[in-house]
Amino acid sequence: MNAREAERSLLSMVGVFKTFLARDGTPFAAVEDLSLEIEAGQTVSLIGESGAGKSTCGKLALGLFAPDSGSVVVDGTEILGLSARAMRRCRGKLGVVFQEPHQSLNPRLTVMRIVAEPLLIHERSLDRKVRSERVRQALDAVELPWAYREKTPRQLSGGEAQRVGIARAIVHNPLLLVLDEPTSSLDLSVQAGVLQLLERIQQNHGLGYLYISHNLPTVRFLGGWTLIMKDGRVVEEGPTSTLLTTPKSEYAQELLGAELSIF
Amino acid sequence: MGTLLTVKGLSIGFRQYGVMTNVIHGIDLAIQEGERVGIVGESGSGKSLTARSIIRLLPIGAIPTVSKLQFKDLDLQQIPERRMRSVRGSRIGFVAQNPFGALNPVMRVWRQFARLYASHGAAGAKAEWRQRTEEILRSVGLDEAGRVADAYPHELSGGMAQRVVIAMAVALEPELLVADEPTTALDLTVQKRILAVLDRVTHTGTRSLLLVTHDLGVVTELCERVYVMYQGRFVETGPTLSVLRHPQHPYTEMLVNSMPSRLRDIQREPGGPGTPRGAETMSQGCGFAPRCPYAFDRCTIEVPALESRESECLAACFHERLPDRPVGSAMTPRPRA
Numbered sequence: 001m002n003a004r005e006a007e008r009s010l011l012s013m014v015g016v017f018k019t020f021l022a023r024d025g026t027p028f029a030a031v032e033d034l035s036l037e038i039e040a041g042q043t044v045s046l047i048g049e050s051g052a053g054k055s056t057c058g059k060l061a062l063g064l065f066a067p068d069s070g071s072v073v074v075d076g077t078e079i080l081g082l083s084a085r086a087m088r089r090c091r092g093k094l095g096v097v098f099q100e101p102h103q104s105l106n107p108r109l110t111v112m113r114i115v116a117e118p119l120l121i122h123e124r125s126l127d128r129k130v131r132s133e134r135v136r137q138a139l140d141a142v143e144l145p146w147a148y149r150e151k152t153p154r155q156l157s158g159g160e161a162q163r164v165g166i167a168r169a170i171v172h173n174p175l176l177l178v179l180d181e182p183t184s185s186l187d188l189s190v191q192a193g194v195l196q197l198l199e200r201i202q203q204n205h206g207l208g209y210l211y212i213s214h215n216l217p218t219v220r221f222l223g224g225w226t227l228i229m230k231d232g233r234v235v236e237e238g239p240t241s242t243l244l245t246t247p248k249s250e251y252a253q254e255l256l257g258a259e260l261s262i263f
Numbered sequence: 264m265g266t267l268l269t270v271k272g273l274s275i276g277f278r279q280y281g282v283m284t285n286v287i288h289g290i291d292l293a294i295q296e297g298e299r300v301g302i303v304g305e306s307g308s309g310k311s312l313t314a315r316s317i318i319r320l321l322p323i324g325a326i327p328t329v330s331k332l333q334f335k336d337l338d339l340q341q342i343p344e345r346r347m348r349s350v351r352g353s354r355i356g357f358v359a360q361n362p363f364g365a366l367n368p369v370m371r372v373w374r375q376f377a378r379l380y381a382s383h384g385a386a387g388a389k390a391e392w393r394q395r396t397e398e399i400l401r402s403v404g405l406d407e408a409g410r411v412a413d414a415y416p417h418e419l420s421g422g423m424a425q426r427v428v429i430a431m432a433v434a435l436e437p438e439l440l441v442a443d444e445p446t447t448a449l450d451l452t453v454q455k456r457i458l459a460v461l462d463r464v465t466h467t468g469t470r471s472l473l474l475v476t477h478d479l480g481v482v483t484e485l486c487e488r489v490y491v492m493y494q495g496r497f498v499e500t501g502p503t504l505s506v507l508r509h510p511q512h513p514y515t516e517m518l519v520n521s522m523p524s525r526l527r528d529i530q531r532e533p534g535g536p537g538t539p540r541g542a543e544t545m546s547q548g549c550g551f552a553p554r555c556p557y558a559f560d561r562c563t564i565e566v567p568a569l570e571s572r573e574s575e576c577l578a579a580c581f582h583e584r585l586p587d588r589p590v591g592s593a594m595t596p597r598p599r600a
Contacts (some may be wrong), residue, residue, distance in 0.1 A: 031572035049450035158306075187305035188477065192521035216450060258455035262478025262507045262519070 009076070010067070010093075010176040010208040011038040011061055014068035018056055028184065032232045036210075038176060039229055041069040043209040043224030045240060047216065049255070052210045052229040058178045061210055062094055063087055092122035097167030099181035105153040111164050112149035115139065118172040138171040141201055149196035158191035170201060178209040183218055195221055198226070218258050220244050228252050264296040265335075268317065269438060272330035275312050275321065276493075285325070287312055288566075294439065297394040298466040301482035301503065302475045304492035305518075310475045313492070314441050317473070319344075319349050335438070354382050356432030360444040362424035365431075366416040372396070372427055374410035376434060383435055395434075401505045403430045403460045422453035425462060427566050433464045440465060443475045458484050479507055479522065494550035497569060501576030512576035514551045549580070557582040 018031040030063070031053045038044045042249055046054045059065045060072055063079045072079050074092050082090060088172060095243055098104040105114055115135045126134070136146055141162040141194055162182060179198070183191040196219060202209060213219055219240060226244065227237040228251070236249040247253050273556040273597065275287040287309045294300050300560065302310040316327050319339065332340040337350065359365050371434065376396040385392075393412065400408035403426045406500055416424055432440060442461065446454040462485060463474040476482050482489050482503060489506050491499040491514065510516040521526065549555070552562040561581050569577040 051454065188479075188518055189305065191519040192523070192526055195523060195526060215523075216451070221523035221526055253450055258451040260455075260478070260484050261524075262479050262483045262504075262522075 008040045009037060010040055010074070011210065012071075012073040013057075014071050014073075016060055016067045016072060018053075018060060018065060018067050029232050031067075033061065034234060036061075036227060036237075037210040038210060040158070040208055041206040042173065043211055043222045043240075045211040045213060045219045045222065045224060045226040045227060046229055047213055047219055047255075048229035049214060050256070051231070053232040054229055055166070055180055056198070056212075056232075057229075058180045058210060058212050059095070061176075062096055062178055063091065081102075086194075092118075093175045094178065095172070095174035095176070096178045096180065097162070097165050097169045097182045099184055101158055101165050101185065102153055104158075104162065104165055105161060107153050109152070110149060111139075111151050111153075111156075113143075114153070114164060115149075115167045116170050118168060122172045134171055135167075138167040141170060141204070142167045142197060157190075158186055159193060162186060162190075162194055164199070166194070170205070170207070171207075174207070176210065178210045181210045181214070182211075184213070184215060191218070200221070216256065217246060228255065235248055253259065264298075266293055267296045267298070267335060268292070268473075269333045270317065270329065271332075273313065273316060273327065273332075274329070275325050275327045276311070277324050278326060279412055283599060285495065287316075287327075287513045290495075290497050291569075292497070293472060294471050296438070297373040297471055297476070298488065299465055299472040301486035301488045301489040302473070302492055303475060303477060303479060303482050303489055303518075307494075308492040309495040310477075310492050311443050314443050314473055314475045315483065318355050318357055318441060319347050319358070320351075324483045349383060350431075352437065353435040353474055354439070356435075356437040358425075358428055358432050358440065358442040360447050362421065365428045366424060368416050370415070371412070372414055372416070372419075373401075373561060376412075376431060379431060379434060397589050399430045399434050400427065403427075403464070405430070420453075421449055422457060422538065425449065425453075425457055429457070429460055429464065434468070436502075437470070439471045439473065441473045441475075444477070445470060445474070447478070449475070454481075461485060463546045479519065483507060491518070496550060496566075496579065498551065498580070499576060499578045501567065501574065505574050506576055509574055509576075511572045511574065511576050512551075512580050513555045513557050513582065515578075517554070 014035045016031060016034045019027045020031050022028050034057060036044055046057055048054050056065065060067055062080060066080060074090050077090055079087060079090055112135055115138055116131055119131050119134060135149065139146060144160065144163050156164065183194050186194060199222065201207060211219065211222055223240050226240040227234045230251050236243065236247060236252045244256060246258050268275065270292040272289045272291065273287060274285055274289050276283045276285040290313065293450065304310045312321065315321050321327060328398050329340055332338065370493065373393050375398045377392040378413065380392050394410050397408040400411050405411045405423065406590060411423065411427065419427065446457050449457060458481065464470065472485065474482060474486055486503050489503040490497045491512065492505065493514045499506055499515045506515060508517055510519055548563040549566060549567055552558040555562065567579040567581050569579045571577050
């Protein structure tokens with residue numbers, strides 16, 4: 001990756017607000033005045049407790065929610081107000097990995113078909129052979145044997161299923177991955193493998209990551225830049241290593257103080 | 264202090280299509296009076312089944328066999344279910360992972376406490392029970408005890424509901440509290456408060472704790488002693504800090520090294536996504552052998568027993584002892600397929 005590419009802004013959110021209506025009609029501000037920027041090869045993490053608005057941010061970045069105000073720019077294109085067709089083209093630059101590996105995979109499809117899905121949407125002109133080669137490369141990247149293409153999600157362990165989820169997220173060569181708690185439902189030793197895998201994929205492909213998590217050690221592992229959210233607002237942000245060692249705001253201190261260690 | 268609970272030779276199996284499959288393989292466990300003991304392990308290792316077998320609340324279909332299940336003067340294996348029901352709550356309290364699953368959704372909190380008192384034969388008037396409820400709710404840090412007592416479970420946050428469950432579990436002053444992943448569903452700051460509550464209700468030294476968790480930090484916070492479980496067997500046990508900082512069993516070492524904070528220091532071993540499926544359910548030998556970098560011939564034939572090591576720990580491994588080195592410098596976690 002050359003220097004110019006490294007500075008390429010993949011995602012830029014500026015002054016984003018998103019309000020939902022509760023069942024009784026009262027407005028609920030899920031995200032207030034959020035701004036963040038992700039460049040190629042960079043990881044930006046969103047941490048906070050449940051209800052802080054982390055996942056809403058991820059969905060705003062993916063264009064799955066439209067913000068009430070503010071702008072969301074993906075690789076130079078403002079996605080607010082895009083036509084469905086243009087939005088689809090834009091989504092080809094994005095990939096997403098969800099928390100529950102098994103729930104995010106169609107149980108009736110084979111691994112081959114699951115991983116090929118983004119290609120069937122974003123690169124429809126590919127012929128069968130090339131498509132299958134691309135799936136092979138993606139499975140390779142997540143270190144799953146080629147023989148796994150014939151399995152169905154039910155035959156996979158949690159860690160394997162999450163690898164399939166990651167393969168699907170990267171098969172169409174996106175620029176940015178939204179990782180919404182990708183390791184929270186995994187065992188410690190499985191999580192270790194997935195974290196190392198994510199790091200390697202980023203190094204090899206120069207992907208930008210929007211990493212959403214409440215697990216501080218994993219955030220620390222991935223490094224980059226971190227925003228701490230509470231009740232829809234960013235309470236503090238900074239380089240991950242300094243933010244997680246010397247937080248300034250009261251809430252950040254409380255959050256980090258609650259972290260347990262064996263040392 | 265005497266022994267509170269002794270479990271010997273506990274096995275649990277499930278019968279499927281007429282074939283018995285064992286998931287717990289003859290484990291021994293002991294808890295001293297006032298001692299706080301943890302069981303750590305990854306999903307499917309059998310830690311919850313082990314804890315639940317003590318209060319005889321196993322899932323349908325589970326078939327336990329045990330040679331000894333002694334709780335002080337009581338032989339829990341022998342007593343009839345009627346008697347067991349009075350033991351649960353009054354002598355052994357239980358806290359599950361999901362507080363909302365443990366509370367009756369259509370009954371106010373204080374009424375659920377009243378039922379608890381009534382079902383254990385406590386005499387008294389409603390007003391008295393209600394007052395006792397508020398007292399015990401205050402003791403677990405619910406300052407607005409009156410409001411909580413009047414609430415339905417859905418009106419409580421996850422952290423408040425878990426406090427209510429803990430209050431209920433200790434309301435009859437049991438000698439043992441069994442907690443199965445009590446903070447797993449909770450946010451970090453809430454977890455910290457719940458751990459403080461569990462600490463408060465057990466640190467008097469008169470009440471023992473059996474804590475099941477997959478979180479090494481949680482077990483370090485609360486328990487003096489820990490059992491590390493892998494595939495239905497205890498592979499290592501000893502004082503918590505000693506076990507986690509100087510693991511004697513390769514599985515414990517891998518578990519500790521899987522913590523994201525340790526991953527950086529570790530060289531990645533080649534080997535792809537780990538063991539082929541099926542190797543996990545080997546019928547003989549050490550269950551960890553297929554993933555173990557120290558494994559040799561004997562490991563695939565015989566199952567090692569827990570034996571004492573130089574440290575105060577017991578480990579079930581044929582390997583003489585792990586090289587003495589700081590945690591985090593050696594072994595890579597190998598993903599489990």
